[in-house]
Amino acid sequence: MQAHFEELRPAPCNGGQVTDPTRCESATSGQSAVLYIGLYLIALGAGGVRAALPALGADQFDPKDPEEAPKLSNFFNWFFFSLTTGAIVGVTLIVWVGENKGWDLAFGISALAVLLAVSVLILGKRFYRITAPAGSPFVRIAQVLVAAMRNRHLETPKPEDALYEKEGINGEILKRTNQFRFLDKAAVPSSANKEQAYNSTDPWRLCTTTQVEETKILIRMLPIILSTIFLNTCLAQLQTFTTQQGNTMDRELGEFKVPASSVPVLPLLFIFLMIPLYDRVFVPFARGITGVPSxxxxLQRIGVGLVLSAASMAVAAVVETRRRNLAIPYSVFWLGFQYCIFGAAEFLTVVGLMEFFYSESSAGMKALATGISMCSSSFGYFLSSVVVEVVNRLSGGWLESNNLNRVKLHYFYWLLAGLSVVNLGVYLVCASWYKYKEVEDQEEVEMVVA
Known part of the structure; x- marks a missing residue:
């Protein structure tokens, strides 16, 4: 609506040609409100879809079934493939329509596509396997923390297997681990008559061992996601500066001039080709050697992605150095090297992170954990702004000028490469410390009441 109705946006400067932005008419408060409402609605919708849709799709497979376990890993690969396909359409067809036919038509096509997606989702509802809600994970985590604090003076019984347990969460019972032993206090009955305590439990005073382990799992996973944030910071920088670089480079492809905003299609096309090869060739080959369904x-997959992320920043620094030193325009397709390496890094890390959080979280925390994995992207983009501001202040203005030939972008890329290596080291420490969860068979578990 804002792109179509002139009343909802400021008048164009000099007939659409901006010569002096300071003399252009500013947006009114109402026009600004429409813009920000649209932006935040997009963020709200995308956040909900990206948190819920992967978990819904993964719930259609039974991880306990040996035949379906490999399909779960395939699903995450092809889910990312669908996102990549949509992004390719967005940065090519939609961008071309927007720049040549009008952004009102481009946004209208996008809106119709979303409506079509919602319709397909609704039509398939009766076929979905829906996991019954097990209550709020946030409440269960809070109960563990409160109960552990209240029971901090109690002694943990020996053996620790005698801690309180009953039906688990959604039929899943987690084995006790030795990490964060102070949380085990939440599963220690305070009554001398334990049987009476079991029959009349206050969840804010006594939690199940599975509930305690669920909280431990989330705490163990947090360092993993924190160590992947910087990858998304690098992605944000590539998306920002690559567009600026593209505007100064030779974008001719025969008689067609590639829009600078369409340069990101290069890594998308690389991922588009890479995912089928990875899923249909590499995964079966590696599965035959390791016996791992994926x-x-x-964690190994995420680690390789972080290695490639550091490599892509180094390549970006080399390409930018060469672009600055050449007297003639440099082909924009040289940016494809850094972008394709980073595309592989993003695919391995993002999909590995989604699958890791979904597989490792408890049965009652799948959607929450998948949503948390997506937070890595959000925090990475926020951190990007902080990094640029700090670098500008400490370096005396490496990135302050709008003229790309006057800034020290190549130095900035080398800095990101170095920080990526440091981040990789932090990740390796966190990954080596992490303990994969173990699930017990519900039928084989007996409650021990001393």
Whole structure:
């Protein structure tokens, strides 16, 4: 609506050609409100979809079934493939329509596509396997923390297997681990008559062992996601500066001039080709060697992605150095090297992170954990702004000028490469410390009441 109705946006400067932005008419408060309402609605909708849709799709597979376990890993690969396909359409067709036919038509096509997606989702509802809600994970975590604090003076019984347990969460019972032993206090009955305590439990005073382990799992996973945030910071920088670089480079492809905003299609096309090869060739080959349904462990996959992220920043620094030193325009397709390496890094890390959080979280925390994995992207983009501001202040203005030939972008890329290596080291420490969860068979578990 804002792109279509002139009343909802400021008048164009000099007939649409901005010569002096300071003399252009500013947006009114109402026009600004419409813009920000649209932006935040997009963020709200995308946040909800990206948190819920992967978990819904993964719930259609039974991880306990040996035949369906490999399909779960395939699903996350092809889910990212669908996101990549949509992004390719967005940065090519939609951008072309917007720049040549009008952004009102481009946004209108996008709106119709979303409506079509919602319709397909609704039509398939009766076929979905829906996991019954097990209550709020946030409440269960709070109960564990409060109960552990209240029971801090109680002694943990020996053996620790005698801690309180009953039906688990959604039929899943987690084995006790030795990490964060202070939380085990939440599963220690305070009554001398334990049987009476079991029959009349206050969840804010006594939690199940599975509930305690669920909280431990989330705490163990947090360092993993924190160590992947910087990858998204690098992605934000590539998306920002690559567009600026593209505007100064040779974008001719025969008689067609590639829009600078369409340069990100290069890594998307690389991922588009990479995912089928990875899923249909590499995963079966690696599965035959490792016996792991996903081919390699989730943490190994994420680690390789972080290595490629550091490599892409180094390549970006080399390409930018060459662009600055050449007297003639440099082909924009040289940016494809850094982008394709980073595309592989993003695919391995993001999909590995989604699958890791979904597989490792408890049965009652799948959607929450998948949503948390998506927070890595959000925090990475916020951190990006902080990094640029700090670097500008400490370096005396490496990135302050709008003229790309006057800034020290190549130095900035080398800095990001170095920080990525440091971040990789932090990740390796966190990954080596992490303990994968173990699930017990519900039928084989007996409650021990001393």
């Amino acid at each position: 081919g390699v462990r989730h």
